[in-house]
Amino acid sequence: MKVSELPTPAFIIDLDRLQFNIGLMADIAKKNGIKLRPHIKTHKMPVIAKMQMDMGAVGVTCAKVTEAEVMVRAGIKDILIAFPVVGDYQVRKIGELIDAGCTITVAFDSAYGAQKLHKQAIRKGKMIDLYMIINTGADRDGVKPGEAALHLAEQTRDLSNVRIKGIMTHEGHVYKANDLNQLREIVLNAGHQMVETAALLRMHGYPVQEVSMGSTPACRAGIAAKGITEWRPGTYVFNDIHELVATPIEECALSILATVVSHPAPNRFILDSGSKTLTADKPGGTKGYGYIKQAPNAVIDRLSEEHGVVLSEQEDALSIGQRVEIIPNHVCPTINLTNNVYVTRGENVIEEWKVEARGKIQ
Amino acid sequence: MKVSELPTPAFIIDLDRLQFNIGLMADIAKKNGIKLRPHIKTHKMPVIAKMQMDMGAVGVTCAKVTEAEVMVRAGIKDILIAFPVVGDYQVRKIGELIDAGCTITVAFDSAYGAQKLHKQAIRKGKMIDLYMIINTGADRDGVKPGEAALHLAEQTRDLSNVRIKGIMTHEGHVYKANDLNQLREIVLNAGHQMVETAALLRMHGYPVQEVSMGSTPACRAGIAAKGITEWRPGTYVFNDIHELVATPIEECALSILATVVSHPAPNRFILDSGSKTLTADKPGGTKGYGYIKQAPNAVIDRLSEEHGVVLSEQEDALSIGQRVEIIPNHVCPTINLTNNVYVTRGENVIEEWKVEARGKIQ
Structure with a gap:
C-alpha cells in the first residue's frame, strides 16, 4: 500500500529514521559508558523494544505493571517499574512476574511502598530490588537528595526481603531549558546530586549499584555527570516538537x-x-x-x-x-x-x- | 466485586445517576417539542446509546464513520455524521452503511464535500441527505449564516443525488458563558441565526426540515429558540466539571x-x-x-x-x-x-x- x-x-513511522534514532542513542550511551534501559512509554510496542534490546539495551523501563506484562509476553524479562507502586493489584502482578522468572526492579519513595513490596517478597520467598526515587528538581514524586534519602533508606533497613539496588531521578525540569547551555547546567546539577546521594547511601551500608537518570534531551546531547551508570530515555525513538532543544x-x-x-x-x-x-x-x-x-x-x-x-x-x-x-x-x-x-x-x-x-x- | x-x-459509572441523566434530558427535549439525537462522543458505548434510544432518541450523532459502524453493529441505524466528510475512505464507508440499510445523514460545509457525497450517491443509485454546517460563533468549521449559507446551497443545486435535509450548528462558544444569563443570550442568538437561515434557504427552494443545535449546557437549561427541531447533546449522560454552569x-x-x-x-x-x-x-x-x-x-x-x-x-x-x-x-x-x-x-x-x-x- x-x-x-x-x-x-493515520500514524506513520519512518522506519529508517526510527532505526537511526535507536542506533544513535545506543552509540552515545556506549561512548559515555552508560547502560541504556529505555522507557517504553513513548512507543508502547514490543517490536520497538526488541529493536532497542538488539542494539544493546540492558532491559526496559515501564511505568505500569500492565505495560511490563506486555513486554514480558514479547520475551523481554529485565524490567524496571519506574513508578512508586503501592496498590494491591500492582504488588500482586509484580509477584506474578517474579514467579515467571523475570528480573523486576521497582521504584519507591516511601516506607509505605517499601513495606508493601517487602511483604510480597516474603510471600514469594524472594528478594525484590528497589530503586529509590530522588527529586532533583522536577518536584513530582521522589525524596530530596542527601539526608532525606538516607532517612528513607534507614526506614527500609529492617526489611529483610527488599534491597536498594539503585537510585533514580527523572530530571523533568530539563524541559525548561531554552538552549544547550541551560540543559547542560540542569543535567549536571541533577547528576551531581544523584552521585553524592549514592555515595552517602553507600557510606551507610547500602550497596547502591545503579545511579539512573532519564530524559531524552540530556542523553541525546550526551550530557552525564561522572558516576551516572544508567539512562532511561524514552522519546528519542520518535522525537517530537518538545525535544527540539537537543534534537x-x-x-x-x-x-x-x-x-x-x-x-x-x-x-x-x-x-x-x-x-x-x-x-x-x-x-x-x-x-x-x-x-x-x-x-x-x-x-x-x-x-x-x-x-x-x-x-x-x-x-x-x-x-x-x-x-x-x-x-x-x-x-x-x-x-x-x-x-x-x-x-x-x-x-x-x-x-x-x-x-x-x-x-x-x- | x-x-x-x-x-x-479505574473508570466508574454510577448507573442510577446515568439513567437519571438520560431520562432528564429526554424529558426536557420532550417538553420543548424537540427531537433528541444524542452525540455518542461522550460515552462511545452502544449499551448507553441503546438506553438513549429506549428513552426516545430518534437516532444518534457520530463524528466519524468508524464510530457509526460500531453503533450499526449494535442495531442503531439512524445516524448523523456531524463532521465535514471529504476523505475517500470515509465516503466509501458511508456507501457501505447505506448498502446495509442504514439512514445516514452527513454534514458538509463545502462544495467539495457535497460533490464527493453526490458522486458516491450516484454510484449507489441512492439519495444522500445532508446537513449544512453553520458557524454561529464558535469559529470552527461551517459557513456563516444567511447569504453565505445560501451561496453554498446554490453550489449544490445541480447535484441530483444529494439534498439539504437540514442545517446544524455546534454552538461551542456557550462554554464561554459564566452564568445562565450569558448562556441564554449565546444560545438564543445562535438559535435565531439558525432559524433565519433555514427560512432563507426554504424561500429559495431548499426544503430544510431539520434545524439542529448541540451543546449539553443549552439543552440541560432547556434553552431553545422557536423553530429549532433537533438537539445533539453528548456530555449530559455523564457531565463533567466543564458543564457546571448549567449542571x-x-x-x-x-x-x-x-x-x-x-x-x-x-x-x-x-x-x-x-x-x-x-x-x-x-x-x-x-x-x-x-x-x-x-x-x-x-x-x-x-x-x-x-x-x-x-x-x-x-x-x-x-x-x-x-x-x-x-x-x-x-x-x-x-x-x-x-x-x-x-x-x-x-x-x-x-x-x-x-x-x-x-x-x-x-
Whole structure:
C-alpha cells in the first residue's frame, strides 16, 4: 500500500529514521559508558523494544505493571517499574512476574511502598530490588537528595526481603531549558546530586549499584555527570516538537497523516485530527498543537476532539482535500490514542504494527 | 466485586445517576417539542446509546464513520455524521452503511464535500441527505449564516443525488458563558441565526426540515429558540466539571478511581492518574485537571503521563494508599483513554462495559 492510500488520521513511522534514532542513542550511551534501559512509554510496542534490546539495551523501563506484562509476553524479562507502586493489584502482578522468572526492579519513595513490596517478597520467598526515587528538581514524586534519602533508606533497613539496588531521578525540569547551555547546567546539577546521594547511601551500608537518570534531551546531547551508570530515555525513538532543544526536527520519526476537511474562512482551515488524535498536550516552548510539515508557518491554534483548527495568514496555505503530515508536540500520549501505526519507507507502507501497551493504565 | 477491590486507575459509572441523566434530558427535549439525537462522543458505548434510544432518541450523532459502524453493529441505524466528510475512505464507508440499510445523514460545509457525497450517491443509485454546517460563533468549521449559507446551497443545486435535509450548528462558544444569563443570550442568538437561515434557504427552494443545535449546557437549561427541531447533546449522560454552569456537580455520573501513591512534600501528593487517564484538557473555567471528591480544596496542579501532582495547603488532605474519586474536566476525551468502565450501584460493581467506539479516529 502507498502512504497516499491510507485513511486519515493515520500514524506513520519512518522506519529508517526510527532505526537511526535507536542506533544513535545506543552509540552515545556506549561512548559515555552508560547502560541504556529505555522507557517504553513513548512507543508502547514490543517490536520497538526488541529493536532497542538488539542494539544493546540492558532491559526496559515501564511505568505500569500492565505495560511490563506486555513486554514480558514479547520475551523481554529485565524490567524496571519506574513508578512508586503501592496498590494491591500492582504488588500482586509484580509477584506474578517474579514467579515467571523475570528480573523486576521497582521504584519507591516511601516506607509505605517499601513495606508493601517487602511483604510480597516474603510471600514469594524472594528478594525484590528497589530503586529509590530522588527529586532533583522536577518536584513530582521522589525524596530530596542527601539526608532525606538516607532517612528513607534507614526506614527500609529492617526489611529483610527488599534491597536498594539503585537510585533514580527523572530530571523533568530539563524541559525548561531554552538552549544547550541551560540543559547542560540542569543535567549536571541533577547528576551531581544523584552521585553524592549514592555515595552517602553507600557510606551507610547500602550497596547502591545503579545511579539512573532519564530524559531524552540530556542523553541525546550526551550530557552525564561522572558516576551516572544508567539512562532511561524514552522519546528519542520518535522525537517530537518538545525535544527540539537537543534534537534536530529531521530526527522526528513519527507523524500524523491528516486531511484538510474544511476551509471556512480565508485564514482558517480545519483538519480531521483533533485532541483525540494529537492530544491537548501543549508543553512549554511549543507553538500550537503540532507542526505541519506542508505549512510550517500555519499554527494549529485550537483543538476540539475531532477538529484541528489551523490559522494561517496565507489564504492558500492549504486546500480542502489536501493531506498533511503533523509532528506532534508530545509523542508519548499521542501514540497512546491509536491502536496501530503504519511503518513506511518513502512512499510505501511496508508494515502495520499494533500499539500493544496502549491504554495500559494500571 | 466491590468498588474498593478495583485496581486503580479505574473508570466508574454510577448507573442510577446515568439513567437519571438520560431520562432528564429526554424529558426536557420532550417538553420543548424537540427531537433528541444524542452525540455518542461522550460515552462511545452502544449499551448507553441503546438506553438513549429506549428513552426516545430518534437516532444518534457520530463524528466519524468508524464510530457509526460500531453503533450499526449494535442495531442503531439512524445516524448523523456531524463532521465535514471529504476523505475517500470515509465516503466509501458511508456507501457501505447505506448498502446495509442504514439512514445516514452527513454534514458538509463545502462544495467539495457535497460533490464527493453526490458522486458516491450516484454510484449507489441512492439519495444522500445532508446537513449544512453553520458557524454561529464558535469559529470552527461551517459557513456563516444567511447569504453565505445560501451561496453554498446554490453550489449544490445541480447535484441530483444529494439534498439539504437540514442545517446544524455546534454552538461551542456557550462554554464561554459564566452564568445562565450569558448562556441564554449565546444560545438564543445562535438559535435565531439558525432559524433565519433555514427560512432563507426554504424561500429559495431548499426544503430544510431539520434545524439542529448541540451543546449539553443549552439543552440541560432547556434553552431553545422557536423553530429549532433537533438537539445533539453528548456530555449530559455523564457531565463533567466543564458543564457546571448549567449542571449541578451531583449530576456527574462518571469518575476516575485513583490511588495516592506518594506524599513527597507536605503540600504535595502524587496520584496514579496522569494525562494518560485524565487527559491534558483544561478548558476555560476549570481549576486544575479534575475535582477530587475526597479533597475538594486540593488542586490537581500538573500532570505527567502517569503522575497527577496534587497541591494542597493541608498536609493531611490525603495519605499514601488512600483511594479517591476524580470528576474529570472534560469527560469525552477522558473516556477515550480507557478500554472498559465499571458500572456501580453504591459500593458494588454490577457490570463491566467495553468502550467499543474508543480510538475510532477515522
